[in-house]
Amino acid sequence: MFPRPIQQTSQTSQWLYTIALPVALFLWLFPLIGVAVTSLRPASDLAQGNYFGMPSYIAFENYADVFRNTPMARYILNSFVVTIPTVIGAVTLSLMTGFALAVYKFRSNLILFFLFVAGNFVPFQILMVPVRDLTLDLGMYNTWYGLALFHIAFQTGFCTLFMRNFIKALPFELIEAARVEGVAEWRIFWYIVLPLMRPAIAALSVLIFTFIWNDFFWATVLTSSPETQPITAGLSSLNGQWVAAWHLVSAGSILAALPPVAMFFLMQKHFIAGLTLGAVK
Amino acid sequence: MSTYWKANQRRLAPWLFLAPGLLMFAVYVIIPIFQSIWISFYDWDGLGEAKWIGTANYVELTTDPNMVTSFKNNLIWLALYMLAVPAGLFIAIFLNQTVRGIRLYKSLFFFPFVISQVVVGLIFSWFYAPNFGLLYNVIEWATGQGVAILADPDLVTYGIIAAGLWPQIAYVMILYLTGLNNVAPDQIEAARLDGAKGWRMLWYVIIPQLRPATFIAVVVTVIGALRSFDLVSIMTNGGPFGSSRVLSYYMYEKALSEYGYRMGYGAAIAVVLFAIMMVFISGFIWKMWRDENDR
Numbered sequence A: 001m002f003p004r005p006i007q008q009t010s011q012t013s014q015w016l017y018t019i020a021l022p023v024a025l026f027l028w029l030f031p032l033i034g035v036a037v038t039s040l041r042p043a044s045d046l047a048q049g050n051y052f053g054m055p056s057y058i059a060f061e062n063y064a065d066v067f068r069n070t071p072m073a074r075y076i077l078n079s080f081v082v083t084i085p086t087v088i089g090a091v092t093l094s095l096m097t098g099f100a101l102a103v104y105k106f107r108s109n110l111i112l113f114f115l116f117v118a119g120n121f122v123p124f125q126i127l128m129v130p131v132r133d134l135t136l137d138l139g140m141y142n143t144w145y146g147l148a149l150f151h152i153a154f155q156t157g158f159c160t161l162f163m164r165n166f167i168k169a170l171p172f173e174l175i176e177a178a179r180v181e182g183v184a185e186w187r188i189f190w191y192i193v194l195p196l197m198r199p200a201i202a203a204l205s206v207l208i209f210t211f212i213w214n215d216f217f218w219a220t221v222l223t224s225s226p227e228t229q230p231i232t233a234g235l236s237s238l239n240g241q242w243v244a245a246w247h248l249v250s251a252g253s254i255l256a257a258l259p260p261v262a263m264f265f266l267m268q269k270h271f272i273a274g275l276t277l278g279a280v281k
Numbered sequence B: 001m002s003t004y005w006k007a008n009q010r011r012l013a014p015w016l017f018l019a020p021g022l023l024m025f026a027v028y029v030i031i032p033i034f035q036s037i038w039i040s041f042y043d044w045d046g047l048g049e050a051k052w053i054g055t056a057n058y059v060e061l062t063t064d065p066n067m068v069t070s071f072k073n074n075l076i077w078l079a080l081y082m083l084a085v086p087a088g089l090f091i092a093i094f095l096n097q098t099v100r101g102i103r104l105y106k107s108l109f110f111f112p113f114v115i116s117q118v119v120v121g122l123i124f125s126w127f128y129a130p131n132f133g134l135l136y137n138v139i140e141w142a143t144g145q146g147v148a149i150l151a152d153p154d155l156v157t158y159g160i161i162a163a164g165l166w167p168q169i170a171y172v173m174i175l176y177l178t179g180l181n182n183v184a185p186d187q188i189e190a191a192r193l194d195g196a197k198g199w200r201m202l203w204y205v206i207i208p209q210l211r212p213a214t215f216i217a218v219v220v221t222v223i224g225a226l227r228s229f230d231l232v233s234i235m236t237n238g239g240p241f242g243s244s245r246v247l248s249y250y251m252y253e254k255a256l257s258e259y260g261y262r263m264g265y266g267a268a269i270a271v272v273l274f275a276i277m278m279v280f281i282s283g284f285i286w287k288m289w290r291d292e293n294d295r
Helices: A011-028 A030-039 A043-047 A061-069 A072-103 A109-121 A125-137 A144-168 A173-180 A185-214 A217-222 A231-241 A246-266 A268-275 B002-039 B056-063 B065-081 B084-095 B102-114 B117-128 B134-143 B156-181 B185-193 B198-209 B211-226 B230-235 B247-256 B263-294
Strands: none
Touching (some): A011 A030, A011 B102, A030 A246, A030 B117, A030 B134, A043 A246, A061 A072, A061 A246, A072 A144, A072 A231, A072 A246, A109 A144, A109 B263, A125 A144, A125 A217, A125 B247, A125 B263, A144 B002, A173 A185, A185 A268, A185 B002, A217 A231, A231 B117, A246 A268, A246 B102, A268 B156, B056 B065, B065 B156, B065 B211, B065 B263, B084 B102, B084 B156, B084 B211, B117 B230, B156 B211, B185 B198, B198 B211, B211 B263, B230 B247, B247 B263
16 A cells, blocks of 8 residues: 555644644645635625634524526536436437447447547537537527526536446356347347446446536536526526625535535545546456 | 347447537537637637738737737746656655645645636635735735735736645645555565655655556646636736736637637637647657657
8 A cells, every 4th residue: 555554654743644634634725615614704894804713603594595596406407317318318329339249249339439439528619609500599598498408418418428338347158158048239248238337327427417417518508598498507697796795605506506416415436436437447 | 220230339339429519529629629720810809701811910929028928928937837857756755654634635725726717716816805805914924025926927927826726736746646556565664675765766766656647747837827817817807918818718819809800810819829739739649649659
């Protein structure tokens, strides 16, 4: 193990490490802690210049204000409405593409695989004008499904990479044995491969959920009104209205951050398995 | 039909499995790339008639001072973002211990990556805010003179990059933590017996074994640096005086904001950004291709 386990070092360095850990964490999360505290600070404190001292009381009213005076609840709902179908769609499509690229040998296999991988890395801006036009032409501009369809298509690139490598690592003998038995290809997919994909599906679902929840660019390009805008775009426009009302900005930010954070803490193992794909061999 | 299917099942099946995903990916990702390149040769406001103007957009780009600023900022982003790699490694080494509660520490250190860049941008705007922000006050306390980082054309890009590095370092850290977990313990022991420790151990034994993690870390950091749209948009809108623009933001500004609907010109900027990205993407793909054929 590297570095040398702290238990094997001198008493002094063990003490130092025990102190350094929380201090480092505090410094690392300092901006976030500051915002969390500000979100609970009453507006009157801010008006009197009490920016950093103890809040005079814990002001949950900031959160109530945000919900009462802005379409925040609607934005949150919109985010779910776009995110959940995207997760389902991208995972479904990539299970199939991943299966095709992992199990069958055909001439354009690797080329198609790298097409998905490369497409996943392109800058969004090169897609922006045509995708916006296409969405307008289909009459899907400023609808949740217009946004979700694009996300499904784009995320299929990353998901295919993930699924294909996962299926490749499964024991191929399983599939061969089934073929010898004369099992149809789609049955192999459905009854043999799919049940083994649970960890991959879980990992990708949490990851895609977070990516889509946090997407801002496409939300600004493909939606325009509070009825459809997800929370990232909503927060950005609220930020324009709340000039320097930091207690509200902070409360809104914390609200926007909560769902992915909850997802991460609940599904931590899967989340990290998804992110570190390929970093471990 | 049934006999044909039986005979050719294994040849047709991959294409049937690929069809929906490939179709979606082609319509929304592959074809739009070529459409953008095509549009970049037109003068088009997005609504009326598009007029073919050849390379005029690109010629205009070469003399556009905003383009120079954006391009320069992109280079700064790219260079400074790379700091996330050593910084992430450093934190990973710091946290790679087995003491009580270390799992929670690791998750909390990873925290910034999970939250949206919009929120990260707002958090740092608060952090930098003149009179009010924490950092502003710390600087004022230390030097007697506060600095409004986001209002200073010389500092603004660095301020935004610092905000971007925060989640990026967290991401790299988690990659290295997983990597460190998989370093062969017998090699470390062998090196220890040979008297290697500290930096020499890190450099000659550990880092070579972390190559797969380093590769992914560099890939995601380069992509992250070139995609820097969200933070610029949230924190400064490219200001003050356009000094924090980057290509991705400038493109959006030209094509879709109140500065006008110049789709062709915007597409040309996007093509330039795409070309820069392609240099890196080809490198990644080339390496992956080699690994794939080695197996």
